[in-house]
Amino acid sequence: MYDFSIITTAIDQFLRSLMPSALATFLECVLIAVCVLVAYVLLAIVMIFMERKVCAAFQCRLGPMRVGFWGLLQVFADVFKMIIKEIIDFKRTDNLLYNLAPFLVVLSSVLTFSCLPFANGIEVLDFNVGLFFIMATSSFGVLGIMLAGWSSNNKFSMIGAMRSGAQMVSYELSIGLSMLTLVALSGTLQLSEIVARQADMWFIFKGHLPALTAFIIYLIAGNAETNRGPFDLPEAESELTAGYHTEYSGMGFGFFYVAEFMNLFIVSGIAATIFLGGWMPLHVPGLDAFNATMDYIPGPVWFFGKTFFVIWLLMWIKWTFPRLRIDQVITLEWKYLMPIGLVNLLIMTLCVVMGWTF
Amino acid sequence: MKRERYTYLSTVTFALKSLLSGLKVTLTEFFTPKVTEQYPENRKTLKISERHRARLTMPHDENGANRCIACGLCQNACPNGSISIVTKSVTDEETGKSKKVLVSYEYDLGCCMFCQLCVNACPKNAIEFCNDFENAVYDRKKLVQKLNR
Incomplete structure (x- = not known):
């Protein structure tokens, strides 16, 4: 297996040999921030392109084909358009909150994004309550959405924000429960540990039925968490113009848009990490030659492959079902997903205690 | 559908089944060949349906003769008045009777709404619609066409 911590420690040692330790730490922080932000933006662009192409394929279309080869430059053109658009200030909005809201949303998703373990040794933040931290940071994005709806002084925005609030607070439970199911299986909250413990077999196979149920619940709740798919009623175009970001233009809207797509990436990344083994290659117990071959494929390829597979699954769901x-939405969560999740957690705990896992 | 009283678990299984059947439909759609036509690039392979009505034409045979008898039915049938027929009377030398013949068949493509009433009204099948749909011009005078030769 490739160990990227060799490279990162080499950079660290090189910087420390050049300058005092405090300055080196500061410089590393800046470097990492730049890397995270660049990766964030690039992935957002990839995601938007993928969304358009996948959506088109599900609707028997080709999607953007004109700008650049196979429409590859279309998203760059869109982003450029977004950047040069005017940001409008409204008279009767709460200006501070109005301008703060997009940043809160982006902040939440960047924070969560930086916690993902991309490969062996490439993880910005790795500590013993990693999964808990991810849940905490990802759930305060709803604050930005609520603020946006409130400060816009627009009834559509307000309704959208209230819907989003009700929905995200509800589905947070299901996400938490399905994560907890997997935590019961792995026995740790630390992300690097969770990935390491899937070295012999991914958790979705190890935990068989309860893990699969948790995965399905996670997918449904994840779609609701990102305000996408059949749960996109906070920004229901046909009812609320654009929901909570109706009044935003230019990059204010761009932030919401990018954050929405990156939340999809984050949800998929977490699913890939805790269910499908993160950067861990596919290992089948007993097939040593196969496992050794799989180890030649580097970790980032595995991580991004799995993540984009889960993203594709979520897009498949989104472009199949009509809006609820x-x-x-609330019935689905409180009467179905959460009770099933609770029972599932119980079954998983029983399986772990009795040793019925693989 | 018969309304039944569902129990909790049967609701869940029913929901899962119906959701999966929906997912199956979109998945097959994902892999079917796409229907998008990339128009200017695919001019060579473009297939337009035979029934497509793009422009009125008057077919001529190899002698340059058309089947129009200048009866004016198409002109009367046209709701938009986009057809105007200029005729003249010619006396037949054998019988001595005068007969209307076509001088010019003027068709204004800019007024036409492609309803095909003229084609249906024609007793001799002298006019028909063709598939040639690239009719954009810069001057609307160019849209007025003389169909007979």
Whole structure:
């Protein structure tokens, strides 16, 4: 297996040999921040392109084909358009909150993004409550959405924000429960540990039925968490113009847009990490030659491969089902997903205690 | 559908089944060949349906003769008045009777709404619609066409 910590320690030692330790630490922080932000933006662009192409394929279309080869430059053109658009200030909005809201949303998703373990040794933040931290940071994005809806002084925005609040607070539970199911299986909250413990077999196979149930619940709740798919009623175009970001233009809207796509990436990344083994190659117990071959494929390829597979699954769900009503959304969560999740957690705990896992 | 009283678990299984059947439909759609036509690039392979009505034409045979008898039915049938027929009377030398013949068949493509009433009204099948749809011009005078030769 490739160990990227060799490279990172080499850079660290090189910097420390050049300058005092405090300055080196500071410089490393800046470097990492730049890397994270660049990766964030690039992935967002990839995601938007993928969304358009996958959506088109599900609707029997080709998607953007004109700008650049196979439409590859279309997203860059869109981003450029977004950047040069005017940011409008409205008279009767709460200006501070109005301008703060997009940053809160982006902040939440960047923070969560930086916690993902991309490869062996490439993880910005790795500590013993990593999964807990991810849940905490990803859930305060709803604050930005609520602020955006409130400060826009627009009824559509307000309704969208309230829907989003009700939905995200509800589905946070299901996400938490399905994560907890996997934590019961892995016995740790530390992300690097979780990945390391899937070295013999991924958790979705190790935990068989309860893990699979948790995965399905996670996918449904994850789609709701990112305000996408059949749960996109906070920004239901046909009812609320654009929901909570109706009043935003230019990069204010761009932040919401990018954050939405990156939340999709983050949800998929977490699913790939805790269910499908993160950067861990596919290992089948007993097949040593196969396992050794799989180890030649570097970790980032595995991580991004799995993540984009889960993203594809979520897009498949999104472009298949029609939008739910708000009462149906809440019913689905409180009457179905959460009780099933709780029972599932119980079954998983029983399996772990009795040693019924692989 | 018969409304039944579902139990909790049967609701869940029913929901899963129906969701999966929906997912199956979109998955097959994902892999079917796409229907998008990339128009200017695919001019050579472009296939337009035979029934497509793009422009009125008057077919001529190899002698340059058309089948129009200048009866004016198409002109009367046209709701937009986009057809105007200029005729003249010619006396037949054998019988001595006068007969209307076509001088010019003027068709204004800019007024036409492609309803095909003229083609249906024609007793001799002298006019028909063709597939040639690239009719954009810069001057609307160019849209007025003389169909007979």
